[in-house]
Amino acid sequence: MKELKILAVVVFFTLVTYYGVEPYAHHAMHKKVDANGNEIVYEHKGFTYPELKMPEGIKGNAENGKALSAACVGCHSIKSQNMPAPMDALASAGAYGVNPPDLSDAGALYDEGFLFHLMKNPAHALKVEHKFKNGKMHPMPPMAGDDQSAADLVAYFKSIAPKAEEITPKQAFESACGRCHANRYGKWTQIGDVPKTKKNIATGKDPERLKFDLKVADYQDKLAKYMGKLPPDLSIIIRARSEHFMENFIEDPQSELPGTAMPRVGLNKEGFEKVIAYLEETGDPSKPKRQAIGPWVIGFFIIFTLLAYLWKKSQWKDLH
Amino acid sequence: MAHFDNAFPFSEKWLDQRLAINTLKRVLSTEYWIPKNINFLWAMGMILAATFGLLLISGIFLLMYYIPDTSKAFDAVNYTIMSEVGYGWLWRHIHGVGASVVFLIIYIHMFTGIYYGSYKKGRELIWLSGMLLFVSFSAEAFSGYMLPWGQMSYWAGMVITNLFSMGSLELNGIVEWIRGDYVPGQAFLGRFFMLHVLLMPLLIMALIVLHFGTLRIPHVNNQDGEEIDFEEAAALWKAGRRKESKVIPFNPVFLSKDVFVMGVYFILFFYLVFYHFEFAMDPVNFDPADPLKTPAHIYPEWYFLWSYEILRPFSKDVGLIWFGFAQVIFMLLPFLDRSPYVAPANRRRPFRCWFWLLLIDMVTLTIMGKLPPTDPTYAMIGKIAAYTFIILWFALPFITMKEKLVGGKK
Numbered sequence: 001m002k003e004l005k006i007l008a009v010v011v012f013f014t015l016v017t018y019y020g021v022e023p024y025a026h027h028a029m030h031k032k033v034d035a036n037g038n039e040i041v042y043e044h045k046g047f048t049y050p051e052l053k054m055p056e057g058i059k060g061n062a063e064n065g066k067a068l069s070a071a072c073v074g075c076h077s078i079k080s081q082n083m084p085a086p087m088d089a090l091a092s093a094g095a096y097g098v099n100p101p102d103l104s105d106a107g108a109l110y111d112e113g114f115l116f117h118l119m120k121n122p123a124h125a126l127k128v129e130h131k132f133k134n135g136k137m138h139p140m141p142p143m144a145g146d147d148q149s150a151a152d153l154v155a156y157f158k159s160i161a162p163k164a165e166e167i168t169p170k171q172a173f174e175s176a177c178g179r180c181h182a183n184r185y186g187k188w189t190q191i192g193d194v195p196k197t198k199k200n201i202a203t204g205k206d207p208e209r210l211k212f213d214l215k216v217a218d219y220q221d222k223l224a225k226y227m228g229k230l231p232p233d234l235s236i237i238i239r240a241r242s243e244h245f246m247e248n249f250i251e252d253p254q255s256e257l258p259g260t261a262m263p264r265v266g267l268n269k270e271g272f273e274k275v276i277a278y279l280e281e282t283g284d285p286s287k288p289k290r291q292a293i294g295p296w297v298i299g300f301f302i303i304f305t306l307l308a309y310l311w312k313k314s315q316w317k318d319l320h
Numbered sequence: 321m322a323h324f325d326n327a328f329p330f331s332e333k334w335l336d337q338r339l340a341i342n343t344l345k346r347v348l349s350t351e352y353w354i355p356k357n358i359n360f361l362w363a364m365g366m367i368l369a370a371t372f373g374l375l376l377i378s379g380i381f382l383l384m385y386y387i388p389d390t391s392k393a394f395d396a397v398n399y400t401i402m403s404e405v406g407y408g409w410l411w412r413h414i415h416g417v418g419a420s421v422v423f424l425i426i427y428i429h430m431f432t433g434i435y436y437g438s439y440k441k442g443r444e445l446i447w448l449s450g451m452l453l454f455v456s457f458s459a460e461a462f463s464g465y466m467l468p469w470g471q472m473s474y475w476a477g478m479v480i481t482n483l484f485s486m487g488s489l490e491l492n493g494i495v496e497w498i499r500g501d502y503v504p505g506q507a508f509l510g511r512f513f514m515l516h517v518l519l520m521p522l523l524i525m526a527l528i529v530l531h532f533g534t535l536r537i538p539h540v541n542n543q544d545g546e547e548i549d550f551e552e553a554a555a556l557w558k559a560g561r562r563k564e565s566k567v568i569p570f571n572p573v574f575l576s577k578d579v580f581v582m583g584v585y586f587i588l589f590f591y592l593v594f595y596h597f598e599f600a601m602d603p604v605n606f607d608p609a610d611p612l613k614t615p616a617h618i619y620p621e622w623y624f625l626w627s628y629e630i631l632r633p634f635s636k637d638v639g640l641i642w643f644g645f646a647q648v649i650f651m652l653l654p655f656l657d658r659s660p661y662v663a664p665a666n667r668r669r670p671f672r673c674w675f676w677l678l679l680i681d682m683v684t685l686t687i688m689g690k691l692p693p694t695d696p697t698y699a700m701i702g703k704i705a706a707y708t709f710i711i712l713w714f715a716l717p718f719i720t721m722k723e724k725l726v727g728g729k730k
Contacts, residue, residue, distance in 0.1 A: 003359045004720075010428060013683060020687030021622045022599050028691050028698075030615050185399050232607075236398050240606035283606075286402060286409035293410070294594030301590060305583030308576070315576040318562055319356060 030245075038273035042248050042255040047269045049251075052113040052125060058151045065156025068149055072103060076314045077141070080104035081160060089179075089191040093219050097226025099179045099191070107174055109274070112154050114266030119143045126263035129252055164270040169281060172274035176265045177234065180223060182216075185235035186282040189216045190223060220221030227261045238276070238283035246276065337528040341406050343560045344416045344549035349571035353554050355542035356568050362540065364429040369375045369528070369584055371589075376521070381408075386467065388513035392508050393469040394608045413597045419461055421480035421589060426454060435654070435675055437662040442538035444654040451651045456524050458624070463516035467619065469509060470605030475618045477504040477512070487637040503611060530563035545662035554688040602716060617692065625689030626682045630710075632693060633703035649713050659723040670719050674712060681708045 011043040032040045069078070073114070076083035079102050085092065090100040118125040125237065132138045143150060171185070179190055187194040197208040224230040242250070248255045250272055253262040267275065280287060327334035335341045356363075385405050387396040401408035430450070433439055439447035462480065468474045481504070484494045501509025539550055556565035559631050568574055592600070599622075604615050620628050631643035649656075661668060665675040689700035 005517060005584075006359055013679065014424065015682050016684055017622070018599070020683070021625065021690045025687070025690040028695070160593045179482060184395075237604050239601075239602050240602065289409070290594050292412075295589075297590045297594065301583060305580065305587060308482065308580040308583045312576040312580040315573045319573070320563065320567065 001260055020021075026242075036216050037314075042252070044248055045251060047111065047251055047267060049111050049266065052111065052117045052266075054113050054116050054151060054154070055147055058147055060151035060153070060155025060158075061154070062088070062155040062159040063154035065159075066155070068145065069103075071143065072153070072187050076100045077102045078104055078160070080162075090215055090219050091135070091224075093222040093226075098139075098223055099219075100236050101175050101179060103157060105161055105167050105171060107154070107156075107158035107273035108164045108167055109161075109175055109268065110266045111268045112158065112189075113159065114264075115154045118266065119153060120147075127252065128261070128263045129258065131261060167274060169225050169274045169278035172271055172277040176275055178269060180227065180231040180262075181234045183278075183282050183300050186278070190269050191216055205269055211237055229261075232261065234279060234283075235296065236256075236283040238279040246279075248273075250275070313314075341421055349575075350569050351554065352555075352570040353550050353567040354540050354570055355546075355548055356566055356575040357542040357544060357546065358540070359543060360577070360581045361428065362574075363430040363578045364425055364432060366578040367582055367585050368422065368425050368429060369709065370585075371418055371425060372415055372528070373391065375418045375422065376409040378418065378522075379461040379517070382415055383517055385579060386513075388467070388468055388510055390609070392507065393467060397468040398415060398606065410593070411661065413593045413601075417589065417592045417597050417602045418462060420621065420623070421592065422457065423621075427456060430650075431453070431679060434678075435587075435665045436452060436541050436543065437543035437657075437664070437668075440442060440657060441662050442661075445534040445655050446531065448651060449527060449534050453489070453524065453531060454526045454650075455647075456527060458514060460520040461621065461623070463520060465510040466504075466512040466603075467516060468605055469609045471607040471609055471613070471615050472602050472605040472618070473617055474504055474609035474611065477508060479618055481508075483640065483643075487599060487640045505610075506678050516546070516617070519636075522553050536538060537552075541662065543664065547662075550643045569671055619690050622690070626685035626709075629689035630686040630706045632689070633706050641705065645713075646709065652714075657720045658717050659720040661702060661723060661725050663725055668720075669726060674719060676714065677708070680714055681705050681712065685709060 010303065025115055032042075034040055040273070073083045074086060074094070077083055081104070085100075092099040114125055118140075121142050121144070122140040123129045123132045126138070128138070138248070143153075170188075173183070173186075174188070178188055182189050195208065197206050197212070199206040220230055238246070245256055249257065250265070250267060252264055253260045254264075324337050327337060332341070344496060352716055362420065382397075383402060385396060385400050386410065387393055397412070401412050403409075433447060434449070461477075481495050481498050483499055485491050486494075496502060498511075499505070501513060539548070542548065546550050546566075550567060553567040555566050557567060557569070577626065602621070604617075607615075619625065625644045627643060630646045631639045633639070634642060657671075659671065665672045684701065684705040691698040691702075693699045693702065
């Protein structure tokens with residue numbers, strides 16, 4: 001009994017310390033306050049973007065949208081419809097600052113209201129108006145048509161998009177993040193997968209790889225100029241940021257990092273989950289193994305402890 | 321001249337003639353006497369030894385793949401070990417969790433010693449060698465923290481090495497000498513790598529032997545601080561009067577309890593390794609070191625927070641002085657405690673209050689050490705706690721000088 005009381009004291013002080021230096025300290029350190037010192041709490045909206053709703057009563061026509069999409073492929077590719085990109089990644093970055101995304105999966109990964117408003121007013125939907133003021137234009141021009149045309153395009157992209165479950169986590173990452181962010185553990189660069197090349201045995205050099213690396217460096221140059229700095233590699237970001245941070249930040253980058261150059265990318269819930277799945281694959285690949293082995297190791301020590309208890313009992317039985 | 325007859329090679333007799341294994345076994349285990357009047361806190365030493373063992377073994381595996389190069393270290397740890405090496409993630413999580421938990425056990429072990437007065441009347445060297453172990457574990461932990469070369473490695477390395485400029489003395493030459501550069505870089509990483517995998521572990525192992533050695537003559541203390549005649553008690557035990565004897569042999573009686581407590585500990589330990597390792601692996605350190613980007617908050621691991629909070633609330637030079645004070649003052653405990661009695665704190669007044677105040681104060685310092693000092697409430701609590709710490713230590717000789725034991729001397 002006395003031992004249990006002592007244990008209770010030890011556990012109490014341990015837990016108080018733990019609570020203070022972990023949950024409580026992290027809350028206090030990441031608290032956001034306004035100019036008057038009042039705490040700002042960002043309300044997560046579950047990737048629904050309430051201020052980017054489609055207007056009521058408007059219904060898109062995919063057929064019309066298909067015709068209108070001719071305006072998109074001037075810059076974007078739609079590979080699933082055999083529409084190649086007009087320029088390669090490097091040239092695109094030269095022209096726009098960043099390579100525009102392929103639109104094959106757009107209808108499945110992104111919120112429809114977001115896509116609608118993206119076409120009407122890109123800087124607003126992307127929440128980067130702070131970067132494009134005083135006459136500076138966003139590289140994607142707002143479309144000329146009316147609400148109906150925008151709705152038609154949204155309907156078109158939804159009609160050609162594969163079902164969400166057919167899109168791999170990696171594809172979601174490429175579309176939403178991968179043109180600004182590399183992922184070296186996933187062997188991904190901003191201009192695509194690192195190619196499988198071979199060294200020349202005679203020289204020990206790999207010229208193909210060197211050429212590719214040079215291209216990546218050139219692309220990053222342009223990207224860094226456009227964004228203000230090179231966006232970070234996301235290989236292991238899943239362990240560097242909390243789940244809570246990732247959720248809020250991807251839904252609205254300004255909520256966690258006011259003034260950041262990162263746009264709101266408009267992922268819907270499924271799209272977000274896929275991106276996170278990819279980041280876990282590269283940044284925390286041991287998760288499934290931990291979950292598989294954990295119970296066995298702990299089970300082993302429970303049995304170990306029970307046996308040790310019996311041994312202790314037998315050794316101490318005639319001592320008092 | 322020793323006697324060697326025709327014993328079968330490697331049989332017990334053969335080994336005993338050459339190595340005196342029976343004597344060794346008797347001296348080190350079956351006739352190494354431990355008081356019977358103890359509780360599970362007496363198992364913390366073995367738990368520390370076991371945790372050190374886990375750190376050593378996991379460290380050996382990690383060392384096979386770690387590369388002490390500023391451009392490769394981060395990925396060697398976070399990619400090679402975590403995704404390419406079979407079970408590399410398990411070794412790393414054991415190593416990371418072990419490094420944090422070992423300090424929890426060290427603190428429990430220390431406060432057990434303080435509570436039961438196990439640092440005086442012949443046990444001063446146990447305490448001092450233990451404190452040397454604490455210092456070397458701290459150096460081991462800090463040097464290990466540099467190795468992943470993440471943001472917190474880099475900036476903690478920057479901040480801690482800066483302390484050696486001694487405030488207004490501005491001895492920047494010493495800082496550069498330690499770093500081998502103006503800022504933490506390749507030379508710095510290589511040096512801390514060497515410290516972490518060679519010099520500090522050697523020192524720790526030597527100190528562990530010394531720590532065990534210091535226990536031998538004064539023996540382990542007991543729950544009542546009772547002075548036991550170990551020879552008499554051992555004779556009773558050997559005569560089969562186990563109930564009357566006040567001692568038990570280390571092996572198997574004490575060990576059976578140790579192993580049980582260790583089992584409970586390992587359940588908790590591996591629960592942390594598999595399901596709750598984040599507390600020991602700070603998220604900030606999963607961002608690669610970036611000399612151009614200072615993290616918003618720089619803080620040490622939890623086990624250094626209390627002394628950090630004695631540095632932080634004061635102006636530069638004053639803070640450094642009290643920080644230095646906090647580093648050495650525990651060493652002086654056996655000499656600052658003027659009371660002749662060895663007894664649990666609850667029987668020593670007013671030492672009892674001193675003990676609980678110190679414990680609560682150190683928990684407070686630890687928590688305040690991580691909270692942002694920009695908040696005036698936290699800063700104020702931290703400052704009061706720092707003053708309390710200092711006052712407690714200055715008061716110790718005076719409050720122990722005329723101590724009376726509750727219930728008289730047993």
